[in-house]
Amino acid sequence: MNCQEIRGLLSSYIDDVIEYEMKEKIQNHLEKCESCKQEYEDLVTVTKILADVSMVQLPEDFREELHSKLIECSLETDDSESQEIIHFKTKLKKFKKNMFNWKTMSWVAATVLIMLISVVGLRNFTQFPIRFSSQNQLNEVLDGEDVNYKMVSEAPAVESRAFTGVNNDQALKTAQIDMTERGVENNFEEQRKLEPSKTNTDREVILSGYMQLDVEDFDIVQEKIVNLTILQGGYIENSHIGFKYYDKQKPEDSLKTGNLIIRIPEELFYDTFNEIKNMGVVINQIINSKDITKDYRDTINEIENLKVREKRLRDIMDKAKNVKEIIEVERELSRVRGEINRYTVNIKKWDNLVSLSTIEIFLNEVDIKDNNIKAIDENIWQKAKRGFIKTTNNMINAIENLFVSFVSLLPILVSLVILAPILIYLYKKFIKTLIKKIFRRE
Amino acid sequence: MTDVEKKLIEKSKNGDVESFEKLIEKYQAIAFNIAYRMVGNIEDARDMAQEAIIKVYRSLKKFRGDSNFSTWFYRIVINNCIDMIRINNKFQTFSIDKSIITEEGSYCFEMTDNKNLPDEIVVKKERKEIVQGAIKQLPEKYRIMIVLRDLQDFTYGEISEITECPVRTVKSRISRGRLLLKELLKKEMEFYVEK
Numbered sequence: 001m002n003c004q005e006i007r008g009l010l011s012s013y014i015d016d017v018i019e020y021e022m023k024e025k026i027q028n029h030l031e032k033c034e035s036c037k038q039e040y041e042d043l044v045t046v047t048k049i050l051a052d053v054s055m056v057q058l059p060e061d062f063r064e065e066l067h068s069k070l071i072e073c074s075l076e077t078d079d080s081e082s083q084e085i086i087h088f089k090t091k092l093k094k095f096k097k098n099m100f101n102w103k104t105m106s107w108v109a110a111t112v113l114i115m116l117i118s119v120v121g122l123r124n125f126t127q128f129p130i131r132f133s134s135q136n137q138l139n140e141v142l143d144g145e146d147v148n149y150k151m152v153s154e155a156p157a158v159e160s161r162a163f164t165g166v167n168n169d170q171a172l173k174t175a176q177i178d179m180t181e182r183g184v185e186n187n188f189e190e191q192r193k194l195e196p197s198k199t200n201t202d203r204e205v206i207l208s209g210y211m212q213l214d215v216e217d218f219d220i221v222q223e224k225i226v227n228l229t230i231l232q233g234g235y236i237e238n239s240h241i242g243f244k245y246y247d248k249q250k251p252e253d254s255l256k257t258g259n260l261i262i263r264i265p266e267e268l269f270y271d272t273f274n275e276i277k278n279m280g281v282v283i284n285q286i287i288n289s290k291d292i293t294k295d296y297r298d299t300i301n302e303i304e305n306l307k308v309r310e311k312r313l314r315d316i317m318d319k320a321k322n323v324k325e326i327i328e329v330e331r332e333l334s335r336v337r338g339e340i341n342r343y344t345v346n347i348k349k350w351d352n353l354v355s356l357s358t359i360e361i362f363l364n365e366v367d368i369k370d371n372n373i374k375a376i377d378e379n380i381w382q383k384a385k386r387g388f389i390k391t392t393n394n395m396i397n398a399i400e401n402l403f404v405s406f407v408s409l410l411p412i413l414v415s416l417v418i419l420a421p422i423l424i425y426l427y428k429k430f431i432k433t434l435i436k437k438i439f440r441r442e
Numbered sequence: 443m444t445d446v447e448k449k450l451i452e453k454s455k456n457g458d459v460e461s462f463e464k465l466i467e468k469y470q471a472i473a474f475n476i477a478y479r480m481v482g483n484i485e486d487a488r489d490m491a492q493e494a495i496i497k498v499y500r501s502l503k504k505f506r507g508d509s510n511f512s513t514w515f516y517r518i519v520i521n522n523c524i525d526m527i528r529i530n531n532k533f534q535t536f537s538i539d540k541s542i543i544t545e546e547g548s549y550c551f552e553m554t555d556n557k558n559l560p561d562e563i564v565v566k567k568e569r570k571e572i573v574q575g576a577i578k579q580l581p582e583k584y585r586i587m588i589v590l591r592d593l594q595d596f597t598y599g600e601i602s603e604i605t606e607c608p609v610r611t612v613k614s615r616i617s618r619g620r621l622l623l624k625e626l627l628k629k630e631m632e633f634y635v636e637k
Contacts, residue, residue: 011617015591017598046624050592053573055475059488062474063463066492070459073496 003029003036010040014047103430121405122398204350206290207269207357215280218256218365224279225260225361232272234264234356244365255365263356273359280363296350299343306340447511455502462499469512470495472594473519479589480523482578486530494522513603520586520604527582576626584619591616 006029012018013026030037215221222241229236241258264272277285310333317329453461466473473494478487498518505514577585586605590596598616602609 007621008614008617011620012613015598015616017613042624043620046620046627047592049569049573049627050588050623053570053593055471056478056484056487058471058474059484062470062488062492065488066470066495067459067463069492069496070462070499073499074457074459 003033006030006033006036007039010036010043014040014043103434118405118409121409122401203291203293204296204354205266206292206350206353207266208288208290209269209273209357209359210284210286210288210362211273211277211282211359212284212362212364213276213280214283214364214366216366218258218363221279221363222258222260225262225276228272228275229262229264232264232268234262234268234272237261237263237358255367256363257365258363260361260363262359262361264359266355266357269357269359276359276361283364292350292354296347299346303340303343303347306336306343310336310340448507451502451505451507451511454499462502465511466495466498466515469515473516476516476519476589476594477523479574479577479593480520480585481527482574486526490523490526491519493526494519497522509603513600516604517606520590524582524586572627572630576623576630579626580619580622584615584622587612587615588619588623592620 006026009018009022009026013023018026030040213221218241226236238261239258240260241256244255244257247254273287313329313333313336317326317333320326320329447465450461450465454465470491474487474491477490477494478484481487481490498515501518505511577588580588587601590601590604591598596604598609598612601607601612605612607615
């Protein structure tokens with residue numbers, strides 16, 4: 001036992017809440033170690049000083065103040081409860097007495113009329129927005145198709161993207177068309193398993209993929225990905241892992257997130273991509289294929305040209321007669337060689353990118369609780385979700401309509417406000433006669 | 443919990459203020475002292491203690507009777523003290539990890555210089571002020587433990603229930619609190635002796 005540990009236990013030793021085995025060890029240590037013994041005595045002194053501190057007296061008016069506050073408190077609750085009951089009872093009485101009074105009947109009739117009008121008015125308003133929203137959906141679909149038509153007409157040597165999201169609505173479904181450079185069209189449903197349509201070795205294409213994955217167990221999935229990468233003959237370019245929120249009390253439960261960038265031989269790209277997809281729930285995926293054939297070819301040609309130039313320069317140098325000419329030719333030669341190097345470096349870079357495709361994976365660890373929800377039958381859940389969204393939309397529509405009708409009824413309300421004083425005056429008159437009637441009957 | 447207490451609780455739940463006052467009679471002085479030691483002045487302590495007791499009165503309905511009334515009572519008092527202190531931000535906390543800078547230079551908390559605590563030197567009345575000042579400088583979580591253990595003599599089990607912390611946390615906080623207090627007292631003593 002070292003001094004550090006002993007000192008941590010001294011307090012418990014002093015208060016005699018230490019385990020029995022520890023007690024003896026501490027006693028032995030204290031006999032031998034002067035500094036710890038001093039520490040112990042200091043602590044005992046501290047506890048004695050604290051124990052000496054005496055209790056403070058309650059201030060004189062503490063009890064009285066408390067008493068009045070408590071009384072207030074109790075009255076509040078009593079008050080509100082009994083008040084409500086009395087209020088309700090009187091209302092009930094009034095209502096019973098006046099049930100057959102024609103004046104109240106007319107009020108009742110008036111309110112019923114107003115409610116009918118408002119309901120009918122709301123119904124008229126509600127019909128329009130629903131039509132509007134379906135119209136919007138239709139437009140969205142058309143827009144989506146327009147965009148894809150544009151993509152067809154563009155030059156072939158261009159980046160193409162296939163973007164698929166899991167939480168897609170009906171409208172977007174039809175707009176998903178995968179355009180790979182090779183001109184193959186896939187539908188959303190068919191895209192469940194991505195496959196390369198034509199593998200050809202003539203073109204230089206840089207493949208890169210990105211996916212966002214929700215997983216149950218971060219460590220296991222990460223290991224699987226690493227193993228798979230190595231198995232396929234690739235390597236890990238970058239790995240960044242951190243905790244979403246580190247819970248000190250339960251570190252095992254802390255959820256991790258991480259970013260992995262792996263390089264995979266081009267021909268195994270799609271297989272690997274699909275395999276990784278199966279390790280979790282895909283939230284988001286992007287596949288990007290960049291065709292650099294043209295640039296690549298151009299660069300290679302350029303290099304060829306430059307090499308020819310270099311050869312010619314050498315020939316010239318052989319024929320050179322004096323130092324001045326040699327120096328000029330050297331200068332030109334080194335310039336040309338520099339350019340060749342530059343281009344070659346580019347070519348090498350492209351070769352690397354082409355032969356090894358990149359997959360960037362963003363892993364997000366989620367609690368199993370969340371995944372249980374997905375375990376339920378997908379159809380029922382999707383239906384429920386759709387229904388929920390639908391009713392929420394309807395609710396929002398209804399609230400919008402309420403607001404619209406309120407604003408449109410404003411002229412009526414304004415005139416009511418103007419009439420209000422008159423009405424109140426009449427009302428007061430009638431109330432007085434009502435009260436008299438109640439008193440007469442009681 | 444005694445039967446008498448149970449009856450008083452029932453009556454208090456129904457709004458009987460007198461029964462409630464009888465119920466808390468023996469606890470209110472302690473509650474006030476806890477509040478006073480946590481805050482350092484009588485006025486605030488009075489407000490806090492009264493507010494806490496009123497909160498207890500209001501939440502009586504939630505008291506299920508499965509724990510001791512006193513434990514539940516003190517828990518509310520302490521939580522109320524902490525809340526009010528946080529709102530008023532009256533804490534002057536003392537960071538354990540930062541080094542303490544005195545006129546002689548700075549030193550870190552880990553090292554203890556083995557000077558004796560000169561408790562004989564100090565007169566009793568001034569000592570109380572020094573002690574209270576030192577307690578006030580403790581960080582909140584240690585302050586609670588020291589107040590409950592060394593000033594009010596609650597057992598470790600009771601403290602664990604009141605603060606809803608496991609006993610090992612209580613033990614470690616008391617230990618560190620005392621060590622910290624020892625350093626604070628030394629510092630305060632130095633200032634005093636120099637005066």
